[in-house]
Amino acid sequence: MGSVVLTRGGGLSLPRAQGAQRFWGSAQKLPQGTQPVFIIPWNHKPPLLPSQQKMLEEAAKERNKPRERHHVFSQEFRPWFERKKINVDEFTILLEQLKHRSIHRGERGGPWNAAWRKWILANDNATKEEIFRYAGQLIYEFELFGPVMPYWKQPPPLPPGY
Numbered sequence: 194m195g196s197v198v199l200t201r202g203g204g205l206s207l208p209r210a211q212g213a214q215r216f217w218g219s220a221q222k223l224p225q226g227t228q229p230v231f232i233i234p235w236n237h238k239p240p241l242l243p244s245q246q247k248m249l250e251e252a253a254k255e256r257n258k259p260r261e262r263h264h265v266f267s268q269e270f271r272p273w274f275e276r277k278k279i280n281v282d283e284f285t286i287l288l289e290q291l292k293h294r295s296i297h298r299g300e301r302g303g304p305w306n307a308a309w310r311k312w313i314l315a316n317d318n319a320t321k322e323e324i325f326r327y328a329g330q331l332i333y334e335f336e337l338f339g340p341v342m343p344y345w346k347q348p349p350p351l352p353p354g355y
Contacts (some may be wrong), residue, residue, distance in 0.1 A: 259290040262344055263337070265328050267309040269302055277321055282344040284328070286337055296335050305335065 241249070265284040266274045274281050297303040301310075312327055313319075319327075342348065 260287050261290050261293040262286070263288045263293050263296070263305075264344075265332065265341060266324075267302065267306050269306050270309055270313055273313060274324075277319070277324060279321065279324065284341050285344045286332070286339045286341055287348050288337060288339065292337070296337075305331070308334075 262285040264281050265286060266279055266281040268281055271281050295303075296305040299307075301307070308331055316323065316327075340348065
């Protein structure tokens with residue numbers, strides 16, 4: 194048969210030197226006049242990678258491009274929208290100037306107004322819900338991006354650090 198090996202807390206009375214306290218050790222004094230070995234630089238920001246720096250520069254260029262307000266519901270058809278109880282000045286998107294001018298370039302307000310003109314002629318009895326659904330469809334088709342807000346309201350400020 195094998196032999197029995199005693200473990201801590203095995204229920205036997207062992208002399209103090211052989212019990213669990215044997216492994217606790219004693220408090221050691223720290224050396225005098227030494228500097229910390231491990232420092233956590235809480236306020237240190239590592240330098241940006243070149244790709245991160247480029248991304249920030251491109252974002253700054255985008256923010257500084259001139260912008261214009263675009264009426265989601267074309268002003269050309271203001272009387273029609275008013276009959277449908279829609280105030281066209283309540284729904285604008287702040288677009289980059291070049292994008293805004295591209296969707297209005299051409300005769301009679303460009304492709305944006307042409308799309309509304311064609312739809313209104315085919316849907317004169319449209320409900321308010323159908324009108325808003327079509328406005329969303331146009332925003333998607335023309336790839337417009339930004340918050341929809343009243344004409345007189347300022348866009349929200351960018352968060353700090355941007």
